[in-house]
Amino acid sequence: MRVAFLGPHGTFCEQALRTLTPEVLGDALGDPEPALLPIPSTTAALDAVRRGDADAACVPVENSVEGGVPATMDGLVETPPLLIVREILLPVRFSVLVRPGITAAGVGSVASHPHGEAQTRRWIAEHLPAAEVRLTSSTAAAAAQVAAGEVDAAVCAPVAAAHHGLVELASGVHDTGDAVTRFVLVRPPGTLGLPAPTGADRTSLAATTVNHPGALLAVLTEIAVRGVDLTRIESRPLKDRRGEYWFFLDGTGHVAEPAMGEALAALRRRCTDVRFLGSYPRATVAGEETGAGPGPGQTVKDYTESAAWLAALRDGSGA
Numbered sequence: 001m002r003v004a005f006l007g008p009h010g011t012f013c014e015q016a017l018r019t020l021t022p023e024v025l026g027d028a029l030g031d032p033e034p035a036l037l038p039i040p041s042t043t044a045a046l047d048a049v050r051r052g053d054a055d056a057a058c059v060p061v062e063n064s065v066e067g068g069v070p071a072t073m074d075g076l077v078e079t080p081p082l083l084i085v086r087e088i089l090l091p092v093r094f095s096v097l098v099r100p101g102i103t104a105a106g107v108g109s110v111a112s113h114p115h116g117e118a119q120t121r122r123w124i125a126e127h128l129p130a131a132e133v134r135l136t137s138s139t140a141a142a143a144a145q146v147a148a149g150e151v152d153a154a155v156c157a158p159v160a161a162a163h164h165g166l167v168e169l170a171s172g173v174h175d176t177g178d179a180v181t182r183f184v185l186v187r188p189p190g191t192l193g194l195p196a197p198t199g200a201d202r203t204s205l206a207a208t209t210v211n212h213p214g215a216l217l218a219v220l221t222e223i224a225v226r227g228v229d230l231t232r233i234e235s236r237p238l239k240d241r242r243g244e245y246w247f248f249l250d251g252t253g254h255v256a257e258p259a260m261g262e263a264l265a266a267l268r269r270r271c272t273d274v275r276f277l278g279s280y281p282r283a284t285v286a287g288e289e290t291g292a293g294p295g296p297g298q299t300v301k302d303y304t305e306s307a308a309w310l311a312a313l314r315d316g317s318g319a
């Protein structure tokens, strides 16, 4: 199997993918040791899976400082559908890499991925105020441009130095400590089925609805009344219908569980379009709280018991 990732070698995306153990990869993809395939953009990585040139892709979806990655969100709602089967949380720490012999005084230009630039903007303004800032398709692409002599410095992962023959001019240059980027592993639905529920899962979906007063509130209410803990909401324009949006919603729970299943069915009735993007084990970083549990009447046991009670009413055996 081949897993596409945002390349070239040395990206945070590659590091995230490499944190997955053979056991997890075997479980998620059916192959514990897939070949890793660097692809120059998130869009191209998702396209490669849709075309069958790759069997899965690892792509960045959001960063705790800069927010969602628009190209990934737009790519996830395209068709044919792709299924998120794992999420990976990677703490991100940036270095400034240069060709050997270059000093800060010799840096006239500095390059990074837009999310990398956003997380180091203050540092760059203070330490390289005269440098022209250039944006690249990934942080490692910036390192490759430095190696090729096209730009003087790259703001990227320290591991990119070894891949591109560069040296560290500065390390720990991020403006906010403890930044985390969330990546997802996607594959086509079908063959392997969904990841099994673990009891600590997340479900991702995208929904769009016609505009009327309270339309979004109604969507959120369907989720809230079933005790699903909403962990993210973000919107992207529909693009071909001005003023209409995809709402990207993440909530705790698995589609196989009654609360999430019922919430999805309700959204299907209420929304113009709903895309199920996947149910997969929830990742946490060290020391992170997992959030509040279900409220009164909202546990899986509560749902199962009330469904059994209703079934008995319907078949005449209960009252």
Ligand SMILES: O=C(O)C(=O)C[C@]1(C(=O)O)C=C[C@@H](O)C=C1
Residues within 6 Å of the ligand: 006, 010, 011, 012, 013, 014, 060, 062, 063, 069, 092, 113, 115, 116, 137, 138, 139, 140, 181
């Ligand atoms: O360019 C990379 O190295 C990536 O993996 C992409 C990405 C992102 O899209 O947020 C990942 C982590 C960092 O937040 C900066 C860039």
